[in-house]
Amino acid sequence: MSTTPPEGTTPLRLVFDEPRGRAKPPRHLADLTAAERADLAKERGLPAFRAKQLATHYFTRLVDDPEAMTDLPAESRAELVETFLPDLMTPLRTLEADKGTTRKTLWRLFDGALVESVLMRYPDRVTMCVSSQAGCGMACPFCATGQGGLQRNMSTAEIVEQVVAGARSLARGEVPGGPGRVSNVVFMGMGEPLANYRAVIGAVRRLTEPGPDGLGMSARGITVSTVGLVPRIRQLTQEGIPVTLALSLHAPDDDLRNELVPINTKFSVAETVEAAWDYARTTKRRVSIEYAMMRGINDQAWRADLLADVLHEYGDWGWVHVNLIPLNPTPGSKWTASDPADEREFVRRLEAKGIPTTVRDTRGSDIDGACGQLAATE
Incomplete structure (x- = not known):
C-alpha cells in the first residue's frame, strides 16, 4: 500500500530552523x-x-x-x-475526557500561534504532555501537526508554563481526585523537541531544579521524544540529565520509514537506532521505541520480526522497550488504526523475540486527542 501523501496535497520539506523575522516571546x-x-x-x-x-x-x-x-x-x-512574570499564553479551550481526568488545553501564544498541552491523571501519577514548537517541520504525513508545517520554536518559559498551569489546576483541586502534583512530563506534544534543543534542555533544567529555582521534578519522570535527529541525540547523551529518550521509529526498514518519517532520508534506521542505543549505554536509561500502528502500512507480522532483529543488533541486555501506539487518525485521513488482531500478533511476535512491548493507553480520542487536531480545527 502506498504511503505517499494524499493526492492534491503539497509535499512538505523538512524545516529545522524557524522562520526568521518573528517577534520573540517576552523574557520570563x-x-x-x-x-x-x-x-x-x-x-x-x-x-x-x-x-x-x-x-x-x-x-x-x-x-x-x-x-x-x-x-x-x-x-x-x-x-x-x-x-x-509577563503573560506568555492564554487558554482558548479546555476539553475534558475520562470523567475529567484527561484535560486538553488549546493555548494562544503572544503572537497568535496555537499550541496544545494535555494533562492525564492516573491512579498512581499525573502526566503532562507538552508542546515544544508551534507546528512542526518534520513533515510526517500521518501527523496533523506535521502537515501544518513549522511556525516557530517555543521559548523555555512557554514550555515550562504548560507544566506550571497543569500543576496549578491540580493544586487547586480542579481535576477530579483531589489536590495533586505533576509527576511526569512527556515532550510528545506539537513539534520536534530536539529541533528546538536549547529551549527544551532549558525547560528540562527548570523542571528538575529544586525549588524555588524550579519545580523539583525527577529527571527520570521526564521523557523527551524525537523522530531521530541523530546529532541532537548524541548531544543529549552528553548532557548528564537522565531523562528517558523516546525514539519515534514507526518502521524498521528504510524504504517505509523514508515515507513515514522523512528525516530518515538524512539519518537511516541503522544510524538512528545506534544513536538511541548509545544513549541507553551511556545513561543506563532504557530507551522507548514509539511505533504508531497504521493499518496495512507498518503493522505486518514480518515487520514485527524485522523490528525485533534491528533492536537485537545491539544486544539483549534490556536497553529498549517498544511502545505501540494505536493511531488516533485525523478527520478525513487515510491513515487509520491497525486491526486489533494485527496489533495483538505484532505484540506476540516482538515478545516471542524477547522485546518488552506495551500498547499505549490511548486517552482523549473523543476530544481531538491526537497532537495538533485541536489547533487545526481552531
Missing part, C-alpha cells in the same frame, strides 16, 4: 537561571532577593495573581511582575 523568569534572575533584578535597580521571592511564588506556591504576592512591596509589585 523561567527562561533564566537563578543567577541570571538575580542579574536582571540588579539591572532594574531591584534587590536580588526579589527574584527569589518571585521564583518561589511561581514554582513553589504556583501563584498567578499578583495581589496574592503579599511579601512584595505594593508600590513595586506591578513592576516586579511585569519584569519577571
Whole structure:
C-alpha cells in the first residue's frame, strides 16, 4: 500500500530552523537561571532577593495573581511582575475526557500561534504532555501537526508554563481526585523537541531544579521524544540529565520509514537506532521505541520480526522497550488504526523475540486527542 501523501496535497520539506523575522516571546523568569534572575533584578535597580521571592511564588506556591504576592512591596509589585512574570499564553479551550481526568488545553501564544498541552491523571501519577514548537517541520504525513508545517520554536518559559498551569489546576483541586502534583512530563506534544534543543534542555533544567529555582521534578519522570535527529541525540547523551529518550521509529526498514518519517532520508534506521542505543549505554536509561500502528502500512507480522532483529543488533541486555501506539487518525485521513488482531500478533511476535512491548493507553480520542487536531480545527 502506498504511503505517499494524499493526492492534491503539497509535499512538505523538512524545516529545522524557524522562520526568521518573528517577534520573540517576552523574557520570563523561567527562561533564566537563578543567577541570571538575580542579574536582571540588579539591572532594574531591584534587590536580588526579589527574584527569589518571585521564583518561589511561581514554582513553589504556583501563584498567578499578583495581589496574592503579599511579601512584595505594593508600590513595586506591578513592576516586579511585569519584569519577571509577563503573560506568555492564554487558554482558548479546555476539553475534558475520562470523567475529567484527561484535560486538553488549546493555548494562544503572544503572537497568535496555537499550541496544545494535555494533562492525564492516573491512579498512581499525573502526566503532562507538552508542546515544544508551534507546528512542526518534520513533515510526517500521518501527523496533523506535521502537515501544518513549522511556525516557530517555543521559548523555555512557554514550555515550562504548560507544566506550571497543569500543576496549578491540580493544586487547586480542579481535576477530579483531589489536590495533586505533576509527576511526569512527556515532550510528545506539537513539534520536534530536539529541533528546538536549547529551549527544551532549558525547560528540562527548570523542571528538575529544586525549588524555588524550579519545580523539583525527577529527571527520570521526564521523557523527551524525537523522530531521530541523530546529532541532537548524541548531544543529549552528553548532557548528564537522565531523562528517558523516546525514539519515534514507526518502521524498521528504510524504504517505509523514508515515507513515514522523512528525516530518515538524512539519518537511516541503522544510524538512528545506534544513536538511541548509545544513549541507553551511556545513561543506563532504557530507551522507548514509539511505533504508531497504521493499518496495512507498518503493522505486518514480518515487520514485527524485522523490528525485533534491528533492536537485537545491539544486544539483549534490556536497553529498549517498544511502545505501540494505536493511531488516533485525523478527520478525513487515510491513515487509520491497525486491526486489533494485527496489533495483538505484532505484540506476540516482538515478545516471542524477547522485546518488552506495551500498547499505549490511548486517552482523549473523543476530544481531538491526537497532537495538533485541536489547533487545526481552531
